[in-house]
Amino acid sequence: MKLYYAPGACSLADHIALIETDITYELERVDLKTKRTEGGEDYLKVNPKGYVPALKFDDGEVLTENIAILSYLAERSGTLMPADGIPHWRVLETMAFISTELHKNFKPLLAPGSSDDEKNRAKDILSKRFGFLDECLGDRTFILGDDMTIADCYLFVMLMWAKDKVALGLPRHLAGYYETLKQRPSIVRAFQEEGLS
Numbered sequence: 001m002k003l004y005y006a007p008g009a010c011s012l013a014d015h016i017a018l019i020e021t022d023i024t025y026e027l028e029r030v031d032l033k034t035k036r037t038e039g040g041e042d043y044l045k046v047n048p049k050g051y052v053p054a055l056k057f058d059d060g061e062v063l064t065e066n067i068a069i070l071s072y073l074a075e076r077s078g079t080l081m082p083a084d085g086i087p088h089w090r091v092l093e094t095m096a097f098i099s100t101e102l103h104k105n106f107k108p109l110l111a112p113g114s115s116d117d118e119k120n121r122a123k124d125i126l127s128k129r130f131g132f133l134d135e136c137l138g139d140r141t142f143i144l145g146d147d148m149t150i151a152d153c154y155l156f157v158m159l160m161w162a163k164d165k166v167a168l169g170l171p172r173h174l175a176g177y178y179e180t181l182k183q184r185p186s187i188v189r190a191f192q193e194e195g196l197s
């Protein structure tokens with residue numbers, strides 16, 4: 001299967017999950033401005049929505065949206081998400097929170113043309129949402145306990161943006177969690193493969 005990605009974009013979460021799950025993959029970089037891939041494909045033909053990530057299967061089928069791709073990788077590999085019961089739904093609950101309460105609120109800070117008011121409001125909301133997650137994390141190793149899940153793959157990227165793209169201070173537990181995750185072999189490898197420092 002092939003992951004369409006842009007360096008340091010939210011597709012990094014799927015890239016980390018691919019490495020963690022040991023699924024064989026190829027990478028295809030997308031230029032989000034021109035909507036062309038490094039191999040010269042018209043990306044809009046792969047994903048008409050025009051954004052990354054997209055996961056193309058060997059039969060040509062394409063899956064999009066972080067929550068769907070990450071959940072697919074977890075189900076297919078039998079790792080990174082408990083199979084059933086409340087622990088399973090906790091992962092999806094956290095994924096929805098990351099997608100709608102964190103990821104979406106970065107948009108005014110990263111997209112051109114936002115007013116200062118919009119940016120300040122987004123920063124306030126993000127600080128509150130990160131504060132909530134910091135309390136949930138406490139002294140745990142991963143956001144939902146002792147085992148890494150797809151929620152950690154996604155949350156890692158949001159923390160990276162908070163620190164490196166919008167200079168938002170991270171609360172104490174999340175700051176330590178981020179630094180520890182950054183040393184994890186899957187994340188080090190994903191950074192190398194995306195050409196990130």
Ligand SMILES: N[C@@H](CCC(=O)N[C@@H](CS)C(=O)NCC(=O)O)C(=O)O
Binds near residue numbers: 010032066
């Ligand atoms: N709803 C999508 C959003 C994906 C998304 O926001 N992708 C960004 C990178 S992090 C992108 O490709 N933006 C370029 C564009 O929208 O043109 C998902 O969760 O997968």
